[in-house]
Amino acid sequence: MKIIAIGQFLFVLMACSVVQMISNSLYGNETDRLSLLEFKKAIRLDPQQALMSWNESTYFCSWEGVLCRMRSPHRVISLNLTNRGLVGQISPSLGNLTFLRHLHLPINSFTGEIPPSLGHLHHLQTLYLSNNSLQGMIPNLANCSNLTVLELYRNNLVGQFPEDLPHRLQRIQLSYNNLTGHIPASLSNISTLNQLLCVSNNFIGNIPDEFAMFPVLQTLYVGGNKIGGGFPEAIFNLSTLLRINIAFSDLSGKISPNLGNSLPNLELLQLDYNFFQGNIPYSLVNASNLYELDISSNNFTGAIPNSIGKLFKLSWLNLEFNELEARSKQDWGFMISLANCTELEILSIAYNHLEGRVPNSLGNLSVHLLHLFLGNNKLSGGFPSGIKNLPNLVYLGLEANQFTGVVPNWLGSLNGLQGIDFDKNKFTGFIPASFANLSQLGFLYLGSNKFSDQIPPSLGKLQMLQVLSIFDNNLHGSIPEEIFSIPSIMRIELSFNNLDGQLHADIGKAKQLTKIQLSSNKIFGEIPNTLGDCESLESIEFDSNLFSGNIPASVGLISGLKVINFSHNNLTGPIPSSLGNLSYLEQLDLSFNHLSGEIPEKGIFKNGTALRIEGNNELCGGPPDLHLRTCSIMASVSSKHKKSIILKVIIPVVSILSLIIAITIVFLSRRKLKKQSLLLPSFGIEFPKVSFNELARATESFSTSNLIGRGRFSSVYLGKLIQDNNVVAVKVFSLETRGAHKSFIAECNALRNVRHRNLVPSLTACSSIDSNGNDFKALVYKFMPQGDLHKLLYSTIDDDETSNLNLIRLAKRISIVVDVSDALEYLHHSNQGTIVHCDLKPSNILLDDNMVAHVGDFGLARFKIDPSTSLGDSNSISSLAIKGTIGYVAPECAVGGQVSTASDVYSFGVILLEIFIRRRPTDDMFQDGLTIAKYAEINFPDRILEIVDPQLQEELVLCQETPITAKEKGVHCLRSMLNIGLCCTKPTPSERISMQEAAAKLHGIKDAYLTE
Known part of the structure; x- marks a missing residue:
């Protein structure tokens, strides 16, 4: 009996043990599963759907990124979600994965602190949390006794270098954080340490002498800190060292x-x-x-x-x-x-x-x-x-030496050259024509030498040239017109030569030109009016030449100009009042010419220190600070007389004629007069109003083959006006659609007085009856051959019609954004009164042959005629509810709020973000409260490279510019651009910047990126 009893007892004991083991196994598995689900809950955004498999129908050991051990119980030993774009915080629940050996979460967008609970993972061997936006201090990891790799670089971590670290560590990577204090001597106790990297923090002091005790250290990167003293003596004892970086420090001595x-x-x-x-x-x-x-x-x-x-x-x-x-x-x-x-x-x-x-x-x-x-x-x-x-050779720098003789023609055979700098030498002879073979050349610096003869016209073949600098030489002849046709040319520096001839009108083709210096030459003739087409110009220096004729008024249309120097020439006539509209102009030198007439009184003409006009004896008037003689009474009376004629005679006559035309149209149409008054824009004598029949002929009877766009209230057709042979876009309003008539009225009112290079040019209008006796209303615009921005952004690379996305590299996207900002600044802040567009979106931004952006479609525009009102606030422009387009409508308007300039600013901000991120604001990923603005904000500033258009990522990776890399320059520019977008898309109108401020900042960003 005793034997039986003992047997039964042992059986029960074994059964209990098995039950306990099963219970422990199930409990452990469930703990791991629930811990992973808690981690998932802390993820706010999963753009690659990496966690889609993390659901009840899939065993958790089969979830993406999760690895369990083979034998039972199946506990999680590895979690690897590298570069998945995850946004959120790292859940403390990961500290419950007690069997975890490898935690890899780098290249994501995690924020918040590193959970202290990770310090309880005794089995943890590798911890990779680099390239995130983690904050706070590094937690105590002393209990992670098996840890061999600790990678936390490129975060926002603060505090001091951890003193107590596991003694099995082989690699410590803490670079690019905000850590402070000293590098602890206690690190020398980690005998297994192979790599220590902590560059670009704020460490102070010296490298500890105790570092001489490291037995196997191979990599020591401690540069970019505030480490001082002499060359660290401890290093001399580390014969195992392979790589040393102590750059950008305060070390001295021998x-x-x-x-x-x-x-x-x-x-x-x-x-x-x-x-x-x-x-x-x-x-x-x-x-x-x-x-x-x-x-x-x-x-x-x-x-x-x-x-x-x-x-x-x-x-x-x-x-x-x-x-x-x-x-x-x-x-x-x-x-x-x-x-x-x-x-x-x-x-x-x-x-x-x-x-x-x-x-x-x-x-x-x-x-x-x-x-x-x-x-x-x-x-x-x-x-x-x-x-x-x-x-x-890619770059050859010989500048600032004393080289003599000629530059050999064979240099043109080094066809990989991208940069040549021969400035400040004593080279003589001709500029080699063989330079035209250097198809990759972007920079050519030949200034301050003794080159003679002419500038080779063949340099116009250098289609990637950005800078042509040949100042201070002995060049003569005219400037080759071919130079101005280089699509990438940004700077032309030809001052202090003996150049003569006239400046060719083709200068207007240099759309990217930011600086042109022609000072101290012998160039004569008139300054071409096409200079005003160089829309990117910031500096014009034409002083000390023989220019004659008037100063072109078109110069006043180059909104980004900062410097104009036309001094010491033979210019005549009045100073164009348009120069007073240049809000960024810092220096204007018109001295020693033969200018006459009254000085304008606005803009830079109010700033005596920035303006030079001496040596022009026929100038008069202007602000009192200039101390010029007053203009003659006769001139004043004459001016008033002209104004009186305009007010008393011309305007009434035009009004009567307009009334007669309107009555005639009403009579012919046999329809009742509309309550709304129609004010057609003043299109000018070059394009008279056209009839329905003329537009029908121009568009082949509004054929569907000519249809190039369709909107809510209208359809747009490609046409060719017979009398002018001009290719145009004819916008025909669908008057049977409710609101179309109001849209026509609104657009006419908007176009009546506005003129800006970044608004779609309106040519004429038609308000008549069609062949069936029905009302017909249409507007005729200049045709924009590159289509709209939406089409350009989202067309495939193989789409021949849009010539692929190479047309919108980073520099071009910047220019497009600046163009649109200039247009909106004009609408909001010009002296014509405030115009709010109300429907700004990429499909309403059109691009001409030179990829210059033009804002169009004013069918929903609203007006506020008082220009003195603050334009940066959210004051109502109209009580009418905006209808706009989903994704671009400001939050206050989406809930029935009033229209304001701030609502346009919001739409502009969305477009800016869309241009660089290349995702529609209605993309499927933007839901549950996540907008494109919030998406950008979550990843700003450190993770922007991971959210921008992959094409931009590739463009920056390929950059190889020195001494400051073009990639760093590009990333800085992207960061600045997206910051403007975030400033424009603040939730409430009062938080947003004005378009005036936005445009100014964007011009500054463009200037910094496109110049050295």
């Missing part, structure tokens, strides 16, 4: 001559932007694995070691901005030895004290050399012939 002997395994050494002095250690050649050596921007002296060529693997050698010397043939021996560096791609010895001729051994350098910088030394002799043997 470097030990035994550096290369102590660190023979070095592969990368970055000491740039410090205050080191003395000679370059000769022992560096013993670090035979060095592939990158950058000691630029220090105070090193003496000669470059001749033995440097023993660094056979060197690909990057940057010695610029030091005090290095080369005066003898022996000093130049380093150039001979560099021939052994067969992988060399970057060589800069610029901004030193190298003298004499460049040895021919330059031609023995690696054929892989891409960048060669020799500028700002004391080099002399003829053009370095060895350059001919460097076929892959």
Whole structure:
């Protein structure tokens, strides 16, 4: 019996044990599942639907990114959601995944703090949270005793470097945060540490002496902090080091001559932007694995070691901005030895004290050399012939030396060149015509030399040229008209030459031109009126020439102008009043000409310190501060007499004629008079009002094959007016649709007095009857051949009709945004009264041949005629409810609020964000309260590259500009642009900036991006 009892007892005990094991297994599994679901709840946005599989119908170990261990119980050991665009916070529930070994959440948009509960994960081995927007301090991870990798770089973390870290760590990456304090000496207790990276924080003090105890450290990146003192002595004991970055610090003193002997395994050494002095250690050649050596921007002296060529693997050698010397043939021996560096791609010895001729051994350098910088030394002799043997050069800098002789014609055979800088030398002879073969050339600097003859017209073949700078030479002849047809040209600097001839009218084709300097030449004739077509211009310097005739009034249409200098010429006539409309103009010099008449009184003419008009004896009037004589009474009376004639005679006559025409139309149509009064725009004598029959002929009887657009109240047809042979867009209103007649009236009223280069030009109107005796109303516009912005943004790359999205690279998108802002600023803030567009959207933004944007469709426009009212507020313009377009309508208008300039600002902000993100505001991802504005705000500022149009991402990745990368410049520009969009899309009208402020900021951003 006892045996039976014992057996029963053992059976029961085993059964209880099994039940307990099953219970523990089920409990553990359920804990992990619920913890993951809590993590999912904290995600506000999942644009790639990475968590779609995280549902009840799928076993949690099969959820995307989740990995469980094979044996039972199936506990989560890895969570990997790298680069999924997730937005939200990291849930503390992850601390319940007690078996978790790997947590990888980098390249997302997580915000908030790192949960302290992660410090309870005893099995955790790797923690990757980099490239997010995490804040707060780094939690205590001392209990994560198995942690080997800690990556938290590119966040917004604050506080001090964690003192107590797990002793099994192999890699610590904390770069690009806001950490402060000292780098702790206690790190030396982590004997397994292989890589320590903490660049670009705010650490102070010195590198601890205790670091000499690291047994296996290979990577030490601590640059971009406020570390001072001399070269860290502790480093000399770390013979295992492969990579050192202590750049952009406050280190000084001399470097030990035994550096290369102590660190023979070095592969990368970055000491740039410090205050080191003395000679370059000769022992560096013993670090035979060095592939990158950058000691630029220090105070090193003496000669470059001749033995440097023993660094056979060197690909990057940057010695610029030091005090290095080369005066003898022996000093130049380093150039001979560099021939052994067969992988060399970057060589800069610029901004030193190298003298004499460049040895021919330059031609023995690696054929892989891409960048060669020799500028700002004391080099002399003829053009370095060895350059001919460097076929892959991308940038060649010889500026600020004493080179003489001619620039050889063979230079045009280096067809990979993108940048040439020969400024400030003594080169003579002709500019080689072979430069026309450099199809990739973007920058050509030849200023301050002694080039003679003419500017080769063949330079017009350089279709990627942005800067042409040949100032201060001996050039003569006229400026080739071909230069102005280069589509990318942004700066033309030809001052201080002997150029003559007339300035060609083709200058108006240079739509991207921001600066043109022609000072101190002998150019004569009139300034072309087409100069006003150079809509991007910021600086015009035509002083000290022989220009005659009047100052073109069209110059006053270039809204971004900051500098105008027409002084010391033979200009005559009055000063155009349009110059007073240039709100950004900072300097206007019209001195020493033969100008006459009354000085305008607005704009820059009120600023005596920014205006120079002396030497024009026939000028009069103007603001009192100018102290000019008053204009004659006769002129004043004559002016008043003309105004009186206009007011008393011309206007009444025109009114009577208009009344007669209106009565005739009413009589012919046999219809009752409408209650609304129709005021057609003043289209001018060039385009008289057209009849229904003329428009029918122009559009082939309004054929569907000519239909190019359709809206709520109208259809748009492509047409060709017979009498003028002009291609036009004919907007025919569907009068049977309720509201169409009001839309026609509104658009006519809007177009009656407005004129701006960024509004769709209206040509004429037709208010008549059709062939069936029905009312017919149409407006005729200038045809915009590039279509609308919506079509351009969302057409496929293979769509031949829109020539693909290369038309809207970053620079062009910036220009389009600035164009639209200028149009809205004019509508909101011009002296014609305030006009609110009310239906701003990409399909109402049209593009001409030169991709200049024009705002159109004023069918919902509302008016406020008092221009003195504050335009940045939300005061009502009209009590009529806006109907607009979903996605672009301001929140206050969507709920029946009143229309205001601020509602246009909101629509503009949405369009701005859409242009760079390339997602419609009605995209499926924007729901449950998420708008395109909120989406941008969530990712702003650090994650913007992950949400912008992939084409822009690719464009920035391909940038290779130095010394400040074009990618950094582009990212900064994108960040600034999206910030304006966010300022325009604030929830309440009072929070939004005005279009005046928005346009000013956008011009500043454009200026910074498109200039150096």
